[in-house]
Amino acid sequence: MPSIVAIASRSGVSHSYVKKLIPLAFLAPDIVKAIVAGKQPAHLTTQRLIRRINIPTDWTEQGRVLEF
Numbered sequence: 001m002p003s004i005v006a007i008a009s010r011s012g013v014s015h016s017y018v019k020k021l022i023p024l025a026f027l028a029p030d031i032v033k034a035i036v037a038g039k040q041p042a043h044l045t046t047q048r049l050i051r052r053i054n055i056p057t058d059w060t061e062q063g064r065v066l067e068f
Contacts (some may be wrong), residue, residue: 028059037050
Protein backbone atom coordinates (compact mmCIF):
# COMPACT_ATOMS: atom_id res chain seq x y z
CA MET A 1 0.00 0.00 0.00
CA PRO A 2 1.50 3.35 -1.02
CA SER A 3 2.30 5.81 1.72
CA ILE A 4 0.64 9.20 2.03
CA VAL A 5 3.91 10.80 0.95
CA ALA A 6 4.11 8.59 -2.15
CA ILE A 7 0.51 9.32 -3.10
CA ALA A 8 1.08 13.04 -2.63
CA SER A 9 4.27 12.96 -4.68
CA ARG A 10 2.61 11.08 -7.54
CA SER A 11 -0.35 13.45 -7.48
CA GLY A 12 1.70 16.61 -7.21
CA VAL A 13 0.08 17.75 -3.96
CA SER A 14 1.23 18.05 -0.36
CA HIS A 15 1.02 15.12 2.02
CA SER A 16 -1.12 17.23 4.37
CA TYR A 17 -3.69 17.68 1.58
CA VAL A 18 -3.79 13.91 0.98
CA LYS A 19 -4.28 13.37 4.73
CA LYS A 20 -7.30 15.68 4.60
CA LEU A 21 -8.82 13.77 1.67
CA ILE A 22 -8.47 10.23 3.02
CA PRO A 23 -11.50 10.42 5.36
CA LEU A 24 -13.68 11.32 2.37
CA ALA A 25 -13.09 7.80 1.02
CA PHE A 26 -15.14 6.52 3.95
CA LEU A 27 -18.24 8.67 3.51
CA ALA A 28 -21.57 6.86 3.62
CA PRO A 29 -22.82 5.85 0.16
CA ASP A 30 -26.02 7.88 0.53
CA ILE A 31 -23.99 10.99 1.36
CA VAL A 32 -21.77 10.44 -1.68
CA LYS A 33 -24.87 9.98 -3.88
CA ALA A 34 -26.38 13.20 -2.56
CA ILE A 35 -23.16 15.14 -3.18
CA VAL A 36 -22.79 13.77 -6.72
CA ALA A 37 -26.42 14.71 -7.42
CA GLY A 38 -25.82 18.19 -6.02
CA LYS A 39 -28.28 17.61 -3.18
CA GLN A 40 -25.97 18.24 -0.24
CA PRO A 41 -26.81 20.94 2.31
CA ALA A 42 -25.96 24.39 0.95
CA HIS A 43 -23.37 25.00 3.67
CA LEU A 44 -21.47 21.81 2.83
CA THR A 45 -18.96 23.05 0.30
CA THR A 46 -15.95 21.08 -0.87
CA GLN A 47 -13.62 23.25 1.17
CA ARG A 48 -15.66 22.84 4.35
CA LEU A 49 -15.82 19.10 3.88
CA ILE A 50 -12.06 18.86 3.32
CA ARG A 51 -11.30 21.08 6.33
CA ARG A 52 -13.52 19.06 8.63
CA ILE A 53 -11.09 17.25 10.89
CA ASN A 54 -13.24 14.61 12.58
CA ILE A 55 -15.65 12.98 10.19
CA PRO A 56 -17.18 10.09 12.11
CA THR A 57 -16.73 6.61 10.68
CA ASP A 58 -20.29 5.62 11.59
CA TRP A 59 -22.52 6.38 8.60
CA THR A 60 -25.53 7.38 10.68
CA GLU A 61 -23.40 9.75 12.71
CA GLN A 62 -21.93 11.20 9.50
CA GLY A 63 -25.43 12.06 8.34
CA ARG A 64 -26.17 13.80 11.63
CA VAL A 65 -22.88 15.70 11.81
CA LEU A 66 -22.94 16.75 8.16
CA GLU A 67 -26.64 17.62 8.40
CA PHE A 68 -28.08 15.25 5.82
